[in-house]
Amino acid sequence: MSRIVTVGAAQTGPIQRDDTRAEVVERLVALLRQGADAGCDLIVFPELALTTFFPRWWVEDRAEFDHFFETEMPGPDTRPLFDEAARLGVGFHLGYAELTPEGQHFNTAIVVDRQGTVIGKYRKVHLPGHHDHQPWREFQHLERYYFDPGAGFGVFAGFGGVLGMAICNDRRWSETYRVLGLQGCELAMIGYNTPIHYAPDPSQDVLQGFHNRLCLQSGAYQNGMWVVGVAKAGEEEGCDLLGESAIIAPSGEVRAACSTVGDELAVAECDLGLCANYKDTLFDFGYYRRPEVYGTITAQQGVVVPPDVVAALENSDDDDTGGAT
Numbered sequence: 001m002s003r004i005v006t007v008g009a010a011q012t013g014p015i016q017r018d019d020t021r022a023e024v025v026e027r028l029v030a031l032l033r034q035g036a037d038a039g040c041d042l043i044v045f046p047e048l049a050l051t052t053f054f055p056r057w058w059v060e061d062r063a064e065f066d067h068f069f070e071t072e073m074p075g076p077d078t079r080p081l082f083d084e085a086a087r088l089g090v091g092f093h094l095g096y097a098e099l100t101p102e103g104q105h106f107n108t109a110i111v112v113d114r115q116g117t118v119i120g121k122y123r124k125v126h127l128p129g130h131h132d133h134q135p136w137r138e139f140q141h142l143e144r145y146y147f148d149p150g151a152g153f154g155v156f157a158g159f160g161g162v163l164g165m166a167i168c169n170d171r172r173w174s175e176t177y178r179v180l181g182l183q184g185c186e187l188a189m190i191g192y193n194t195p196i197h198y199a200p201d202p203s204q205d206v207l208q209g210f211h212n213r214l215c216l217q218s219g220a221y222q223n224g225m226w227v228v229g230v231a232k233a234g235e236e237e238g239c240d241l242l243g244e245s246a247i248i249a250p251s252g253e254v255r256a257a258c259s260t261v262g263d264e265l266a267v268a269e270c271d272l273g274l275c276a277n278y279k280d281t282l283f284d285f286g287y288y289r290r291p292e293v294y295g296t297i298t299a300q301q302g303v304v305v306p307p308d309v310v311a312a313l314e315n316s317d318d319d320d321t322g323g324a325t
C-alpha cells in the first residue's frame with residue numbers, strides 16, 4: 001500500500017559568522033514556503049542550520065562560543081520558522097547546536113510535525129575531527145571539543161511512517177543505518193556540513209561527492225529506507241562545503257538532487273510503502289540476519305587483528321617489494 005510523503009531537501013548555501021539568526025531564519029522560511037508551494041509535507045534542513053560551522057575555529061574558553069547554541073527550541077529567533085510551518089501545515093527537520101540547562105552541548109536535530117510540535121529529537125553520536133587545537137590545519141574540525149556525544153539512535157512516529165535521524169559524520173557509519181533499520185526506520189533525515197578539504201588525507205578531497213553518495217545510497221538500500229541527505233554548502237568563511245543534497249529511495253536510487261551550492265530545494269514523492277519491497281524480501285532482517293556471528297561489532301571498538309594472523313604474517317616469507325629483483 002502506498003504511503004506518499006512529499007519531502008523537500010532544503011539545502012542552504014553558506015552561513016557566515018556575522019549572519020544573524022534572524023537573517024538565517026528568514027532564508028529557512030523562504031525555503032519552507034517554496035516547499036509548501038511544491039506540495040511538500042516535510043522539509044529537511046541541514047546540520048547546524050542556524051549558524052556558521054563554528055567548530056572550524058579554536059577558542060581557549062569554549063564558553064566564548066556558547067552564543068552559537070540554542071538554549072530553547074523554539075526560542076525567540078526560531079519561533080517565526082515554527083509559526084510559518086504550522087500556518088502552512090508543513091513539517092520540518094532542523095539541525096542546530098543545543099545547550100542544555102545542565103550545561104551539556106550537543107549537535108542536535110529535531111523533527112517537527114505539521115502543527116509545529118517537536119515529535120523527535122536526536123543528538124549526534126559520531127563526533128568527527130579532533131579535541132585539541134591543531135594549528136597545522138587550514139581550518140579546525142573541533143566537534144570533539146565543542147560537543148558531547150549523543151546517547152543513541154531512536155525512531156519516531158510521524159508523517160504516517162517510522163522516522164529516523166542521523167547527523168553528518170553518522171552517515172559514513174553503516175552501524176547508523178542498521179540500528180535505525182532494526183527499529184523499522186522508513187525515512188532517515190541526515191543534515192551535513194562536509195568540508196571538501198580533508199586535512200589528514202587530502203587525496204580524499206576529490207572523492208567527497210562520491211563518498212557522500214556511496215554512504216547515503218548503500219545505507220538506504222541495505223536497510224530498505226528512504227534517506228534524505230541535506231547539505232549546508234558553498235564557501236563558508238573561506239572553507240568549501242560539499243553540496244549534492246539528495247533524496248535516495250529504498251532501492252538506493254537518487255530520486256532528487258540539488259545542483260548548486262546555494263539555497264536550493266530538491267523535492268521527491270517518497271512512498272514509504274516502497275520500503276517493504278526491500279524490508280520484506282532481500283533485506284528481511286528477521287529471516288536472514290545472523291546476529292550470533294556479529295558479536296564483534298559491539299564487543300570491541302577498534303581493530304584487533306587476531307594473534308594467530310599476526311603470528312602468521314610475522315613468520316611469512318612474503319614481502320611487499322613486488323617480487324624478485
Ligand code: CDT
Pocket residue numbers: 047128129141167168169170172192193194195198
Ligand atoms: N559535520 C561533519 O560531521 N563533518 C564531517 C567531516 C569529517 S572530516 C573531520 C563529515 O563526515 O562530513
